[in-house]
Amino acid sequence: xxxxxxxxxxxxxxxxxxxxxxxxxxxxxxxxxxxxxxxxxxxxxxxxxxxxxxxxxxxxxxxxxxxxxxxxxxxxxxxxxxxxxxxxxxxxxxxxxxxxxxxxxxxxxxxxxxxxxxxxxxxxxxxxxxxxxxxxxxxxxxxxxxxxxxxxxxxxxxxxxxxxxxxxxxxxxxxxxxxxxxxxxxxxxxxxxxxxxxxxxxxx
Amino acid sequence: xxxxxxxxxxxxxxxxxxxxxxxxxxxxxxxxxxxxxxxxxxxxxxxxxxxxxxxxxxxxxxxxxxxxxxxxxxxxxxxxxxxxxxxxxxxxxxxxxxxxxxxxxxxxxxxxxxxxxxxxxxxxxxxxxxxxxxxxxxxxxxxxxxxxxxxxxxxxxxxxxxxxxxxxxxxxxxxxxxxxxxxxxxxxxxxxxxxxxxxxxxxxxxxxxxxxxxxxxxxxxxxxxxxxxxxxxxxxxxxxxxxxxxxxxxxxxxxxxxxxxxxx
Numbered sequence: 001x002x003x004x005x006x007x008x009x010x011x012x013x014x015x016x017x018x019x020x021x022x023x024x025x026x027x028x029x030x031x032x033x034x035x036x037x038x039x040x041x042x043x044x045x046x047x048x049x050x051x052x053x054x055x056x057x058x059x060x061x062x063x064x065x066x067x068x069x070x071x072x073x074x075x076x077x078x079x080x081x082x083x084x085x086x087x088x089x090x091x092x093x094x095x096x097x098x099x100x101x102x103x104x105x106x107x108x109x110x111x112x113x114x115x116x117x118x119x120x121x122x123x124x125x126x127x128x129x130x131x132x133x134x135x136x137x138x139x140x141x142x143x144x145x146x147x148x149x150x151x152x153x154x155x156x157x158x159x160x161x162x163x164x165x166x167x168x169x170x171x172x173x174x175x176x177x178x179x180x181x182x183x184x185x186x187x188x189x190x191x192x193x194x195x196x197x198x199x200x201x202x203x204x
Numbered sequence: 205x206x207x208x209x210x211x212x213x214x215x216x217x218x219x220x221x222x223x224x225x226x227x228x229x230x231x232x233x234x235x236x237x238x239x240x241x242x243x244x245x246x247x248x249x250x251x252x253x254x255x256x257x258x259x260x261x262x263x264x265x266x267x268x269x270x271x272x273x274x275x276x277x278x279x280x281x282x283x284x285x286x287x288x289x290x291x292x293x294x295x296x297x298x299x300x301x302x303x304x305x306x307x308x309x310x311x312x313x314x315x316x317x318x319x320x321x322x323x324x325x326x327x328x329x330x331x332x333x334x335x336x337x338x339x340x341x342x343x344x345x346x347x348x349x350x351x352x353x354x355x356x357x358x359x360x361x362x363x364x365x366x367x368x369x370x371x372x373x374x375x376x377x378x379x380x381x382x383x384x385x386x387x388x389x390x391x392x393x394x395x396x397x398x399x400x401x402x403x404x405x406x407x408x409x410x411x412x413x414x415x416x417x418x419x420x421x422x423x424x425x426x427x428x429x430x431x432x433x434x435x436x437x438x439x440x441x442x443x444x445x446x447x448x449x450x451x452x453x454x455x456x457x458x459x460x461x462x463x464x465x466x467x468x
Contacts, residue, residue, distance in 0.1 A: 013274075013298070013300060014274070014300065014302070017274055017275055017300070018278055020275070021275070021276070021278070046325060046327065046328075047325065116405055118405055118406060118407060118430075120326075120327055120376070121206060122206075122327060122376065122377065122407055123206040123207065123209055123249075123407070123430065123431075124206060124207045124209065124249055124460045125205070125206050125207070126205070126207070126458075137466075138465050138466050139464075139465065139466060140464035140465055140466045141466075142464070143463055143464055144207055144460035144461070146279065146280060147206075148327045166205055167205070167206065188278060189278060189279055189280050189302065190278070190279075191244070191278055191279050191463060192278075192463040193463045194278060195278055196463070
């Protein structure tokens with residue numbers, strides 16, 4: 001069973017539908033005991049880092065997530081806001097985040113060489129694969145994925161970066177560390193390419 | 205760098221698409237789910253549904269369509285038409301739409317834009333506007349006026365001003381429909397689109413008038429649009445989405461190509 005974490009933000013239903021389409025059993029939950037029984041955990045989401053963290057704390061899910069990810073070593077996938085709150089902090093709302101991965105989420109610049117950069121980035125961006133990982137098994141370099149974000153993850157350790165994309169700056173589009181995998185793009189809205197990444201996570 | 209988006213638009217009336225898609229089987233013509241799946245498989249970057257007979261009793265029908273589409277289409281899709289308040293918007297998003305498009309409802313009640321942006325995030329609020337060319341006047345200095353109710357009702361609002369106001373109120377994207385060009389296949393209203401692209405810092409979608417891949421190229425290169433709505437050009441099989449994308453690619457416009465597996 002795959003647990004989709006419900007923290008009162010996020011577009012949970014679209015991830016659930018993608019798992020249905022791929023044929024994986026799942027449950028949408030806000031309970032620590034359900035996370036404890038799950039085989040895998042997905043933290044999806046749109047929304048703001050501050051609100052997401054506040055909701056996780058109020059539901060007691062921040063500690064539960066750290067326990068399941070770090071101590072139990074469960075396969076974990078963070079999507080969009082889910083990649084950002086894995087880090088120690090976010091410039092958005094100056095939020096203190098889960099701190100599972102060292103680093104922080106930073107805002108895209110608003111201008112590049114004097115030209116305005118539209119923030120948030122909304123659309124399909126080309127993703128360059130930086131290193132081999134089962135999450136991108138069978139997926140060619142340079143496929144497009146769907147992004148909606150004003151902030152991007154900046155992990156301390158550049159070795160964790162799996163893939164990058166360019167939007168004013170080159171930024172981390174996916175990362176992995178041990179049992180933790182995360183994408184800044186929406187796997188559930190990125191067509192066939194995104195479904196393939198989600199499928200790879202479910203088989204990891 | 206983001207690709208430029210090609211967005212097929214389907215007009216839905218009482219749960220059925222009102223224009224046929226030539227390549228579909230007869231049994232699928234009119235079925236919004238089949239048409240959405242067809243365009244998804246063709247490489248559409250997004251899909252828009254307009255519920256053109258949005259009345260309260262019809263609302264349940266479009267919600268059912270949205271829910272069925274969402275189970276099969278894994279790209280963003282937008283639903284618009286007759287959304288008047290937050291509960292209309294919430295229902296469409298809960299049914300599975302990624303974004304909502306508001307138009308006449310936002311002109312009548314501009315607070316709807318800010319309330320929707322606060323409740324659901326700017327990224328899912330598309331402000332759609334119907335615009336026609338007019339002789340410039342003190343009220344309409346740009347010579348482009350906003351209309352409502354299917355282009356029937358003039359508002360006395362300048363389109364460029366309304367675009368800026370929409371951005372300030374929290375719209376995440378603007379969709380600019382040219383009444384003059386709609387259905388003409390003469391090309392997009394480039395000057396209007398360009399003026400709005402220059403006036404705002406959010407993505408702008410050009411709509412109305414596409415008759416050839418070259419028109420789509422013009423919307424991107426000359427007007428600077430981020431995305432282009434296509435309707436009859438693809439519905440009647442004159443061109444396919446891959447043909448349009450190939451033309452754009454050959455002319456240096458970044459477009460999302462079909463998914464490439466490793467080793468292929």
